[in-house]
Amino acid sequence: xxxxxxxxxxxxxxxxxxxxxxxxxxxxxxxxxxxxxxxxxxxxxxxxxxxxxxxxxxxxxxxxxxxxxxxxxxxxxxxxxxxxxxxxxxxxxxxxxxxxxxxxxxxxxxxxxxxxxxxxxxxxxxxxxxxxxxxxxxxxxxxxxxxxxxxxxxxxxxxxxxxxxxxxxxxxxxxxxxxxxxxxxxxxxxxxxxxxxxxxxxxxxxxxxxxxx
Amino acid sequence: xxxxxxxxxxxxxxxxxxxxxxxxxxxxxxxxxxxxxxxxxxxxxxxxxxxxxxxxxxxxxxxxxxxxxxxxxxxxxxxxxxxxxxxxxxxxxxxxxxxxxxxxxxxxxxxxxxxxxxxxxxxxxxxxxxxxxxxxxxxxxxxxxxxxxxxxxxxxxxxxxxxxxxxxxxxxxxxxxxxxxxxxxxxxxxxxxxxxxxxxxxxxxxxxxxxxxxxxxxxxxxxxxxxxxxxxxxxxxxxxxxxxxxxxxxxxxxxxxxxxxxxxxxxxxxxxxxxxxxxxxxxxxxxxxxxxxxxxxxxxxxxxxxxxxxxxxxxxxxxxxxxxxxxxxxxxxxxxxxxxxxxxxxxxxxxxxxxxxxxxxxxxxxxxxxxxxxxxxxxxxxxxxxxxxxxxxxxxxxxxxxxxxxxxxxxxxxxxxxxxxxxxxxxxxxxxxxxxxxxxxxxxxxxxxxxxxxxxxxxxxxxxxxxxxxxxxxxxxxxxxxxxxxxxxxxxxxxxxxxxxxxxxxxxxxxxxxxxxxxxxxxxxxxxxxxxxxxxxxxxxxxxxxxxxxxxxxxxxxxxxxxxxxxxxxxxxxxxxxxxxxxxxxxxxxxxxxxxxxxxxx
Numbered sequence: 043x044x045x046x047x048x049x050x051x052x053x054x055x056x057x058x059x060x061x062x063x064x065x066x067x068x069x070x071x072x073x074x075x076x077x078x079x080x081x082x083x084x085x086x087x088x089x090x091x092x093x094x095x096x097x098x099x100x101x102x103x104x105x106x107x108x109x110x111x112x113x114x115x116x117x118x119x120x121x122x123x124x125x126x127x128x129x130x131x132x133x134x135x136x137x138x139x140x141x142x143x144x145x146x147x148x149x150x151x152x153x154x155x156x157x158x159x160x161x162x163x164x165x166x167x168x169x170x171x172x173x174x175x176x177x178x179x180x181x182x183x184x185x186x187x188x189x190x191x192x193x194x195x196x197x198x199x200x201x202x203x204x205x206x207x208x209x210x211x212x213x214x215x216x217x218x219x220x221x222x223x224x225x226x227x228x229x230x231x232x233x234x235x236x237x238x239x240x241x242x243x244x245x246x247x248x249x250x251x252x253x254x255x
Numbered sequence: 256x257x258x259x260x261x262x263x264x265x266x267x268x269x270x271x272x273x274x275x276x277x278x279x280x281x282x283x284x285x286x287x288x289x290x291x292x293x294x295x296x297x298x299x300x301x302x303x304x305x306x307x308x309x310x311x312x313x314x315x316x317x318x319x320x321x322x323x324x325x326x327x328x329x330x331x332x333x334x335x336x337x338x339x340x341x342x343x344x345x346x347x348x349x350x351x352x353x354x355x356x357x358x359x360x361x362x363x364x365x366x367x368x369x370x371x372x373x374x375x376x377x378x379x380x381x382x383x384x385x386x387x388x389x390x391x392x393x394x395x396x397x398x399x400x401x402x403x404x405x406x407x408x409x410x411x412x413x414x415x416x417x418x419x420x421x422x423x424x425x426x427x428x429x430x431x432x433x434x435x436x437x438x439x440x441x442x443x444x445x446x447x448x449x450x451x452x453x454x455x456x457x458x459x460x461x462x463x464x465x466x467x468x469x470x471x472x473x474x475x476x477x478x479x480x481x482x483x484x485x486x487x488x489x490x491x492x493x494x495x496x497x498x499x500x501x502x503x504x505x506x507x508x509x510x511x512x513x514x515x516x517x518x519x520x521x522x523x524x525x526x527x528x529x530x531x532x533x534x535x536x537x538x539x540x541x542x543x544x545x546x547x548x549x550x551x552x553x554x555x556x557x558x559x560x561x562x563x564x565x566x567x568x569x570x571x572x573x574x575x576x577x578x579x580x581x582x583x584x585x586x587x588x589x590x591x592x593x594x595x596x597x598x599x600x601x602x603x604x605x606x607x608x609x610x611x612x613x614x615x616x617x618x619x620x621x622x623x624x625x626x627x628x629x630x631x632x633x634x635x636x637x638x639x640x641x642x643x644x645x646x647x648x649x650x651x652x653x654x655x656x657x658x659x660x661x662x663x664x665x666x667x668x669x670x671x672x673x674x675x676x677x678x679x680x681x682x683x684x685x686x687x688x689x690x691x692x693x694x695x696x697x698x699x700x701x702x703x704x705x706x707x708x709x710x711x712x713x714x715x716x717x718x719x720x721x722x723x724x725x726x727x728x729x730x731x732x733x734x735x736x737x738x739x740x741x742x743x744x745x746x747x748x749x750x751x752x753x754x755x756x757x758x759x760x761x762x763x764x765x766x767x768x769x770x771x772x773x774x775x776x777x778x779x780x781x782x783x784x785x786x787x788x789x790x791x792x793x794x795x796x797x798x799x800x801x802x803x804x805x806x807x808x809x810x811x812x813x814x815x816x817x818x819x820x821x822x823x824x825x826x827x828x829x830x831x832x833x834x835x836x837x838x839x840x841x842x843x844x845x846x847x848x849x850x851x852x853x854x855x856x857x
Contacts, residue, residue, distance in 0.1 A: 136331070138339060167441070168440055
């Protein structure tokens with residue numbers, strides 16, 4: 043019934059990975075068109091065996107933006123929503139993985155209690171007041187994940203030996219899954235297509251302090 | 256064509272008024288028609304602007320409404336939740352709720368795949384609102400069926416908000432203003448499509464401002480209109496026929512159409528572009544615009560009728576003061592021509608016609624007096640003398656001329672007259688004198704005077720002719736013949752016959768008007784005159800009827816039968832003058848009488 047997401051496919055990226063060291067998965071995600079590294083892609087092992095202990099994470103709201111825009115967390119992590127702005131925000135999500143609305147809160151006011159994200163999945167978060175603000179929290183099953191650096195490189199360390207599905211995720215794009223082994227038999231390259239995250243338009247007359255909202 | 260002056264005047268007046276009237280009517284008619292059409296064209300332009308503005312404003316309104324809606328916290332949550340739960344009923348109620356708030360007429364919500372969550376339509380508002388199902392059932396994939404949905408989803412998947420206003424034509428032909436918008440919270444959760452119909456209500460709103468009849472048109476079909484009933488049916492047919500006739504090229508040109516007996520100047524205006532069938536028909540009533548024309552024409556006709564009436568009255572008035580007097584003058588003149596000099600005109604006007612009438616009367620009076628004078632004169636003197644006197648002027652002076660004088664006399668008239676009563680005597684005398692005078696006239700003589708029963712006639716005065724002596728002699732003979740005839744008549748009355756003697760002489764006399772200033776007699780004087788009288792009296796003595804002297808005889812041109820009678824001595828002359836009897840006309844001249852007779856005579 044569900045049709046696959048159709049994409050415009052303007053760019054393509056190549057990822058290369060190597061498992062030079064046992065227990066590590068490292069690689070680089072590159073935009074084929076611009077030959078530049080893709081920043082902020084999440085690379086994660088879909089399923090791994092083990093019992094994991096979740097911790098804490100922070101999703102900040104500063105300058106009327108979420109920071110970071112992509113936040114991978116282990117399932118069960120308590121995420122604290124912080125507000126550095128002098129205006130109130132109301133973070134919300136309708137994603138099945140975590141539906142919530144944090145009532146309006148501002149800096150200096152009482153911070154809401156951290157939310158526990160315990161269901162694996164993608165949570166799209168927005169602000170009810172500032173339409174352009176958006177963030178994605180990826181709730182993952184295991185802690186073997188990383189976000190690429192500005193040059194597109196990443197390294198996931200401490201991976202137990204085994205065969206895994208490795209997924210690359212970039213917000214707004216279609217996730218790509220490849221099979222990897224730790225230790226690897228050799229470098230694996232594949233090209234996949236990502237669409238870059240296009241920031242939502244902000245109103246031109248918005249002022250960082252005071253503002254319309 | 257017109258015998259009468261009055262008819263001419265009436266016709267002239269009437270023609271003038273009608274001409275002026277006709278000219279004015281034609282001019283005002285064309286002027287007003289042109290102005291009306293121009294005014295309508297201007298109004299049509301304005302109405303086009305109004306329609307454009309209306310649509311623009313409404314679309315902006317829809318857009319704003321959609322914008323607010325898709326970013327409304329509650330709405331977003333509802334769409335996200337109900338989409339996931341597939342709770343179509345709740346979605347419908349949400350849609351209804353928001354539709355009411357935003358004055359939308361139809362709303363459809365789909366999920367982020369383009370599958371319909373709800374499609375509702377609402378007519379009326381508030382308590383009278385009626386909700387109905389839209390065309391698309393829940394779960395129908397409308398990405399290819401509804402404008403903008405595909406784009407909205409595409410954009411949404413790229414993280415972009417999408418709002419697009421359109422002008423659409425629904426399946427049932429309605430013209431719709433629509434907005435398609437995606438619901439981002441913050442990623443794509445669904446698409447809404449809201450619509451607002453260009454219906455009769457909207458058409459009326461335009462009409463209220465522009466005073467035009469408005470119809471929304473899809474192709475050649477009228478979708479909604481300010482007209483209704485028979486007028487609308489008429490318009491449907493007429494529009495279809497007209498568009499068929501003019502084709503694509505003439506689609507947007509102004510045209511005139513009759514709708515239920517009323518004439519409309521109509522213009523079709525496209526709402527999107529020339530190829531798109533959606534359009535609005537703007538109609539202005541020509542009858543209304545030309546209303547003033549009707550009333551002006553009516554006024555002009557009334558004025559015209561009054562004008563003609565005035566013309567008739569004027570011509571009647573003129574008839575009184577002009578044609579009637581003229582007619583009287585014509586009558587008077589004709590009477591004078593007939594010889595009636597007693598006629599006088601009674602035109603009591605102070606103007607030229609009155610003066611003419613007075614002059615006419617004076618003239619005729621003058622003529623009458625002259626005529627009286629002439630008649631009197633003619634009775635007193637002969638016509639010729641009277642004529643001569645009138646022409647050459649009445650003068651006392653005389654002139655010497657050669658004249659032939661004739662005397663005639665009734666023998667023994669005195670004794671005859673004693674036995675008669677006075678009036679009988681006068682009657683008989685006048686009868687005789689009339690008869691004789693007639694002969695004088697016939698023979699171109701002039702009666703000088705009557706002396707009792709004697710007649711004195713002249714030839715050669717006042718006017719001389721070559722044959723005066725001959726005429727005198729012919730006259731004498733004629734007189735004798737006439738006398739015979741008269742005597743025959745007298746005999747039938749037992750009246751005794753009359754006997755006359757005629758004497759003629761020719762010679763130099765003095766002719767002229769003798770008498771006093773008051774009373775004149777044109778006559779001749781001299782011995783020759785006396786001689787003529789003497790030879791007349793000699794007729795008894797010689798027992799003849801007509802004697803002429805040798806002086807006359809010498810001058811005769813014609814042939815006469817004559818007999819010499821004697822020679823008589825004349826005072827102042829040494830030689831005696833021969834006298835002759837004229838027996839008649841002819842060649843032979845009787846020889847002289849016997850000497851004894853001649854001696855006896857001397």
